Each structure stands twice: as C-alpha cells, then as structure tokens.
Amino acid sequence: MSKVIEIDHADVDxxxxxxxxxxxxxxxxxxxxxxxxxxxxxxxxxxxxxxDDQGHVQSALMVTYLPVNWHxxxxxxGAVGYVASYPEFGGHGSITQLMQKATEQMLxxxxxxxxLAPFSYTFYRRFGFEELFDRVCYQVKAxxxxxxxxxxxxxxxxxxxxxxxxxxxxxxxxxxxxxxGALIRHSWWQQYRYSKxxxxxxxxxYDDQQQLDGYLIYQRNSGEVFELVxxxxxxxxxxxxxxxxxxKHANVYPKFIYESANQMPYNDLMPEAxxxxxxxxxxxxxxxxxxxxxxEEWHFTADLTQPLLIEIQDQFIxxxxxxxxxxxxxxxxxxxxxxxxxxxxxxDTRQLAKVFLGYRTLKQLLQTNHCQINTISAISQLQxxxxxxxxxxxxxxx
Numbered sequence: 001m002s003k004v005i006e007i008d009h010a011d012v013d014x015x016x017x018x019x020x021x022x023x024x025x026x027x028x029x030x031x032x033x034x035x036x037x038x039x040x041x042x043x044x045x046x047x048x049x050x051x052d053d054q055g056h057v058q059s060a061l062m063v064t065y066l067p068v069n070w071h072x073x074x075x076x077x078g079a080v081g082y083v084a085s086y087p088e089f090g091g092h093g094s095i096t097q098l099m100q101k102a103t104e105q106m107l108x109x110x111x112x113x114x115x116l117a118p119f120s121y122t123f124y125r126r127f128g129f130e131e132l133f134d135r136v137c138y139q140v141k142a143x144x145x146x147x148x149x150x151x152x153x154x155x156x157x158x159x160x161x162x163x164x165x166x167x168x169x170x171x172x173x174x175x176x177x178x179x180x181g182a183l184i185r186h187s188w189w190q191q192y193r194y195s196k197x198x199x200x201x202x203x204x205x206y207d208d209q210q211q212l213d214g215y216l217i218y219q220r221n222s223g224e225v226f227e228l229v230x231x232x233x234x235x236x237x238x239x240x241x242x243x244x245x246x247x248k249h250a251n252v253y254p255k256f257i258y259e260s261a262n263q264m265p266y267n268d269l270m271p272e273a274x275x276x277x278x279x280x281x282x283x284x285x286x287x288x289x290x291x292x293x294x295x296e297e298w299h300f301t302a303d304l305t306q307p308l309l310i311e312i313q314d315q316f317i318x319x320x321x322x323x324x325x326x327x328x329x330x331x332x333x334x335x336x337x338x339x340x341x342x343x344x345x346x347x348d349t350r351q352l353a354k355v356f357l358g359y360r361t362l363k364q365l366l367q368t369n370h371c372q373i374n375t376i377s378a379i380s381q382l383q384x385x386x387x388x389x390x391x392x393x394x395x396x397x398x
C-alpha cells in the first residue's frame with residue numbers, strides 16, 4: 001500500500017529516485033550539471049513523496065521556504081515546485097495527498113503564504129491557489145528602439161552576475177518593485193538562480209557622483225534577441241542610463257524583449273507606442289495558508305470605523321473556513337472567529353487573496369459575481385484599507 005512520506009535529506013536513494021522522476025516527468029537531461037542544480041534546491045526544501053509497497057518514489061513535490069516582502073513586511077512563503085508523478089501512477093489523487101501533507105507542515109511551520117508555477121490554473125485552484133502574478137511582455141524591433149539621450153551624467157559598468165550580488169541586493173531590497181510580494185533573496189538563492197541561467201549578464205548604473213543607482217540583468221541570444229531579464233532603476237536618470245546602454249546593441253540584435261514582473265504597462269514611455277508590441281502573460285499563482293496570521297502582520301492603508309464580518313470559504317484548508325470578525329485600528333488588523341450567522345462579505349479564499357494582495361478590487365469581483373456583498377458601506381471601508389498603488393510583482397521562478 002502506498003504512503004506519503006517526507007524524504008530525509010540524508011536518504012540519498014530516495015532523493016535520487018525523486019530526481020529521476022523529475023527527469024522523466026519534465027523530460028530533462030539526466031546529467032551531472034542538472035542533478036547538481038536540482039539537488040541544491042532539494043536540500044534547501046522540504047521534499048514529499050508517495051512511495052509504493054517496495055518503498056519506491058511514484059509521485060513527489062518539494063516546498064522551498066523563502067521569505068517575501070509585502071509592503072515592507074516580511075512573510076514566510078512556501079514555494080511549491082517539481083510536482084511530478086509517473087504516468088501509470090497519476091490520476092489517483094496522489095497530488096492531493098502530497099498537497100495535504102505539505103500544507104499541514106506549512107501551517108505547523110507558520111508559513112503564511114504559498115506560491116507556485118502552474119501547469120494548469122484550473123487544477124491548482126482546487127487547492128486554494130489563484131492567479132496573482134502576471135507579466136507584461138514588451139517586444140520592439142531594433143530599428144524602432146527609441147533613441148535615449150546620452151546627455152544623462154553618470155556611467156554604466158558591465159560585471160559578472162556572481163560578482164554583483166551585493167550591489168544588486170542593495171538596489172533590489174530598497175526598490176519599490178520588490179515590495180509587492182517579491183522574494184527577499186538570500187545569497188544561496190541567487191547562486192542557484194544563476195546556476196540555472198549562466199548566460200545572465202549584469203549592467204550597473206552609477207550617477208555622476210559614482211553612486212550605484214540601478215542595475216539591469218540581461219542575456220544575449222545568438223545575435224537574434226537581446227533579452228532584458230530584470231530592470232531595477234532607482235530613478236528616471238538610471239532608467240535612461242540603462243536603456244541607453246541597451247540601445248547600443250541595436251546594430252547586433254534585431255529584436256529586444258522584456259518580460260517585466262511590473263504589471264503596469266509603460267507604452268507611453270515610447271515615442272511611438274505602436275512600435276512596441278505589448279502583451280499580458282499569466283505567470284504564478286499564490287495562496288493564503290493562514291488568514292488569521294496574515295491579517296495580524298498585514299499593512300493596511302486605512303482603519304475600519306467598525307469591525308467587518310467576513311465569511312471565508314476555503315474547501316482545502318478547513319481552519320480558514322467560517323465567519324470572521326475583521327478589525328483594523330492604527331493600521332494593525334485582527335481576525336477573530338465570530339458566532340454571527342450573517343456576514344457583510346461572503347467570499348472564497350482565492351478571491352479574497354486577490355483583494356488583499358492587490359490583484360483585484362472588491363468592485364471588480366462584484367461585477368464578475370465572485371463575491372457576495374451584504375453591506376455596501378462596510379465594503380467600501382475595507383477597500384479603502386487595502387488601497388495599494390501597485391499590483392503584485394514576482395521577479396523569480398521556482
């Protein structure tokens with residue numbers, strides 16, 4: 001009879017079986033380079049598997065605990081990845097069993113949020129995940145790349161990725177683009193990230209006082225595409241400086257592409273907006289594991305004049321279910337169980353996550369029939385307390 005286990009990091013045989021499952025399921029090359037990268041992540045994660053009667057791995061997933069920043073507040077997040085089953089073992093609820101085991105442990109470890117990259121949005125919604133991170137993809141031909149004034153004082157320096165970790169961290173950690181759900185990057189994570197993308201290069205921007213004020217991660221693809229991976233300017237001058245650097249590659253690369261985690265389109269910065277092809281790309285999903293813990297640390301933008309009753313519907317995490325009383329005073333929230341039968345707001349946990357994390361407003365959800373509002377004035381106050389300038393941004397991939 002099969003059973004769910006957590007793989008001990010010292011159990012080399014089971015880790016190797018999980019690795020071989022990933023090679024098969026994701027059609028990856030079984031070689032030393034890939035195994036080294038995979039094992040590095042596995043050793044920084046909690047690894048769960050379903051084993052058969054003989055103790056062999058048939059299905060597995062890993063959860064990597066990574067801190068994230070939401071409006072200046074740190075939260076522990078569980079990044080779910082390498083979800084895999086052998087084809088003959090799939091379709092029997094194995095992923096559900098693994099998700100239950102992983103979720104129970106995340107709750108025990110006080111991991112408030114969870115992210116994942118879905119193969120199917122519909123499939124993972126059953127576990128309480130919802131689309132929250134999109135990307136804006138810009139494509140522009142080299143012949144139409146805007147000319148940036150070279151008159152901005154300062155300089156740009158090309159450096160190796162691993163040599164620039166401290167400089168990038170000093171900019172990234174303070175940049176507004178890292179304050180809306182992005183990872184707080186530990187050095188091991190950056191090293192792992194580079195091991196997956198060895199073609200990454202870095203350009204550092206310095207102002208006229210030789211103070212670092214931005215960076216660009218990019219990669220060049222065989223004289224065909226110049227790809228901007230991550231653009232982190234601290235101000236408009238550093239943006240101009242870095243874009244001027246990019247533009248100097250126009251005689252070598254016929255196309256420029258930037259897939260930005262910042263969901264706000266910036267076509268208006270182009271002299272001719274028609275010259276840039278812009279598209280929205282669905283990216284990662286997120287889930288609130290523990291609503292009570294999230295609210296206690298959450299950054300609210302306004303207080304509630306009186307408590308609000310919210311009925312949360314969560315089919316996968318029972319402890320989130322029920323009617324809750326939300327109060328917000330001096331910017332701090334509290335969520336307590338209520339014995340009331342009628343709530344001001346009735347909402348699924350996935351839709352409530354969209355509102356709290358800034359992906360959708362309550363008005364938008366009401367228009368699409370994704371929530372039930374019984375007290376309009378109270379809901380207006382709730383929306384005012386969750387009024388954020390930017391949508392969620394996630395610059396990393398698990």
